[in-house]
Amino acid sequence: MSRPRLLLVPAPLDFGLDASAPLDEVLPKRTLQEAAGLQHWVVENAKTARALLKRVDAVIPLALPLQQLAIVELPRPPKGQARTSVDLSPLMSPLRAGHDLGLLSEAGLPAVADPGAALVAAAHRAGFAVHGLPGSSSIVQALAASGLNGQSFAFHGYAPTESTARLQRLREWEAQSRKLQQTQVLIETPYRNPALLQALVQALQPSTVLAVSRALTTPQEWTRSATVAQWRQQPSELPTDQPAMFSWLAAASG
Amino acid sequence: MSRPRLLLVPAPLDFGLDASAPLDEVLPKRTLQEAAGLQHWVVENAKTARALLKRVDAVIPLALPLQQLAIVELPRPPKGQARTSVDLSPLMSPLRAGHDLGLLSEAGLPAVADPGAALVAAAHRAGFAVHGLPGSSSIVQALAASGLNGQSFAFHGYAPTESTARLQRLREWEAQSRKLQQTQVLIETPYRNPALLQALVQALQPSTVLAVSRALTTPQEWTRSATVAQWRQQPSELPTDQPAMFSWLAAASG
Numbered sequence: 001m002s003r004p005r006l007l008l009v010p011a012p013l014d015f016g017l018d019a020s021a022p023l024d025e026v027l028p029k030r031t032l033q034e035a036a037g038l039q040h041w042v043v044e045n046a047k048t049a050r051a052l053l054k055r056v057d058a059v060i061p062l063a064l065p066l067q068q069l070a071i072v073e074l075p076r077p078p079k080g081q082a083r084t085s086v087d088l089s090p091l092m093s094p095l096r097a098g099h100d101l102g103l104l105s106e107a108g109l110p111a112v113a114d115p116g117a118a119l120v121a122a123a124h125r126a127g128f129a130v131h132g133l134p135g136s137s138s139i140v141q142a143l144a145a146s147g148l149n150g151q152s153f154a155f156h157g158y159a160p161t162e163s164t165a166r167l168q169r170l171r172e173w174e175a176q177s178r179k180l181q182q183t184q185v186l187i188e189t190p191y192r193n194p195a196l197l198q199a200l201v202q203a204l205q206p207s208t209v210l211a212v213s214r215a216l217t218t219p220q221e222w223t224r225s226a227t228v229a230q231w232r233q234q235p236s237e238l239p240t241d242q243p244a245m246f247s248w249l250a251a252a253s254g
Numbered sequence: 255m256s257r258p259r260l261l262l263v264p265a266p267l268d269f270g271l272d273a274s275a276p277l278d279e280v281l282p283k284r285t286l287q288e289a290a291g292l293q294h295w296v297v298e299n300a301k302t303a304r305a306l307l308k309r310v311d312a313v314i315p316l317a318l319p320l321q322q323l324a325i326v327e328l329p330r331p332p333k334g335q336a337r338t339s340v341d342l343s344p345l346m347s348p349l350r351a352g353h354d355l356g357l358l359s360e361a362g363l364p365a366v367a368d369p370g371a372a373l374v375a376a377a378h379r380a381g382f383a384v385h386g387l388p389g390s391s392s393i394v395q396a397l398a399a400s401g402l403n404g405q406s407f408a409f410h411g412y413a414p415t416e417s418t419a420r421l422q423r424l425r426e427w428e429a430q431s432r433k434l435q436q437t438q439v440l441i442e443t444p445y446r447n448p449a450l451l452q453a454l455v456q457a458l459q460p461s462t463v464l465a466v467s468r469a470l471t472t473p474q475e476w477t478r479s480a481t482v483a484q485w486r487q488q489p490s491e492l493p494t495d496q497p498a499m500f501s502w503l504a505a506a507s508g
């Protein structure tokens with residue numbers, strides 16, 4: 001028996017868009033083959049995981065019928081408690097039994113901008129092999145399409161939702177961007193896209209370049225990269241039913 | 255005629271490894287189809303671009319024979335001058351003539367950790383559409399496999415090569431990692447892998463978790479993620495003929 005692996009299985013980025021595109025259009029064959037062969041899964045959401053596995057099955061037949069797969073959701077910590085308070089050891093029982101285990105999130109690479117990293121860390125501590133399968137991440141797809149500095153960047157996840165805290169944080173990140181010439185990248189929940197865009201356009205300096213992307217990796221991909229002055233002069237509308245990525249780079253001072 | 259696009263074409267991450275793997279194992283069909291149809295390219299290195307296009311052709315026949323493709327290298331700025339001093343306008347002549355233009359780097363997504371971002375920015379300023387095709391980036395593949403915080407991270411490109419400057423920078427980045435609970439990510443030129451690993455193991459605190467990955471997205475993928483104390487107790491050797499990625503997260507203070 002070969003050494004069991006925790007396999008990080010990327011999901012496509014077409015969440016909220018036309019989900020009927022054949023999966024091999026956006027994921028490579030090796031990823032689909034490994035996914036089709038897995039019998040044990042830990043996932044962020046079981047329902048969307050099953051929908052994705054149906055799309056895998058349409059390209060490469062699953063080794064076992066969908067109903068026979070062991071699909072476990074990542075436990076959420078009790079309200080008010082840290083995620084580290086959850087014992088992830090039971091999730092690794094397939095690995096202890098010698099089986100490969102797949103980790104899957106809602107979109108993109110698992111364990112990046114989602115709660116899966118704790119399981120990856122636990123697998124390393126327990127001495128299991130961790131392998132990432134090839135796939136796209138919205139963070140770097142957005143960064144590449146922005147034309148902003150890709151040699152130095154920071155991803156901060158989500159901005160604060162409270163407006164005063166958000167304004168303060170955006171200004172701190174802009175100062176850091178100017179000082180380090182470091183591109184700043186944020187993700188946002190779809191329904192808050194317009195609010196974050198408005199906050200960025202108001203908070204950032206006119207000379208800062210702001211890029212917004214949506215529908216990344218699909219034929220409908222859209223990226224606008226322009227100075228904040230230009231965004232103010234000619235605003236863009238953002239849809240509230242699909243994720244968007246926001247990145248900006250402040251002009252060097254002096 | 256549809257609106258011309260600057261297409262960001264991802265290269266596989268198997269540079270320096272067995273290059274004979276069929277390309278559809280690691281790149282999705284949409285990427286290969288778009289790449290096979292392109293007649294105009296701007297690339298980091300023409301020789302490796304041709305080698306990659308041969309691998310595309312083996313899976314999806316190129317629209318034109320390789321010799322008939324227009325392949326232009328990204329100009330390097332004169333020594334001592336900033337990259338912004340180079341006029342990139344001539345590179346966009348295919349777009350002005352109504353043709354799609356492909357941008358390709360040596361590995362992973364173009365315009366991330368390579369000089370292509372300036373062309374993407376120029377295309378945005380000139381009003382052309384920019385679309386990124388789906389593919390892997392070593393930065394997020396390494397981050398996912400590390401099990402470190404993927405909700406907040408910074409990529410710094412390369413560390414300084416001079417040892418005193420490097421030591422100082424590593425300590426600054428570790429302090430930032432502790433303060434912000436932000437994972438720090440570096441790439442290194444293969445022949446400097448052992449020197450950087452040694453510097454990290456010496457410079458970082460024993461409780462900091464350090465992850466090193468190589469052969470990302472391939473069946474030979476290897477990631478070790480352990481505390482600096484464990485790296486000191488049981489060192490690992492790194493090959494000098496393939497790229498590696500380094501990431502670390504300092505333990506929260508107090």
